[in-house]
Ligand SMILES: [Zn+2]
């Protein structure tokens with residue numbers, strides 16, 4: 495994969511660079527992700543926290559994960575794009591909103607999680623493993 499991986503928000507005020515290979519990817523269909531991004535699911539690419547460099551002013555909105563951890567969802571205060579998140583406990587990994595990549599085609603989702611919350615009009619790739627809730631006990 496060509497590095498760095500770059501991305502940013504709708505208006506360009508917030509940009510980011512990832513200087514390492516992604517650690518994996520999931521599609522999260524939970525209600526909080528649905529609300530947060532205004533879409534049936536959030537495509538998440540996980541990257542090492544040390545490899546993520548962010549430029550521009552962004553805001554964070556704290557949401558409570560099913561694990562009890564806090565998930566700080568980063569977004570552009572100008573255009574509202576959901577960009578990345580930060581888990582209060584799993585600090586070594588950063589979730590990136592894959593649709594905000596400059597080349598979103600590099601994203602490879604490996605599983606669908608929280609499919610119990612998915613909408614009937616949310617069609618999923620039948621080849622991906624499905625999990626009713628989280629894929630781990632986090
Ligand atoms: Zn923006």
Ligand SMILES: [Zn+2]
Pocket residue numbers: 522523524525526527528536608
């Ligand atoms: Zn979610």
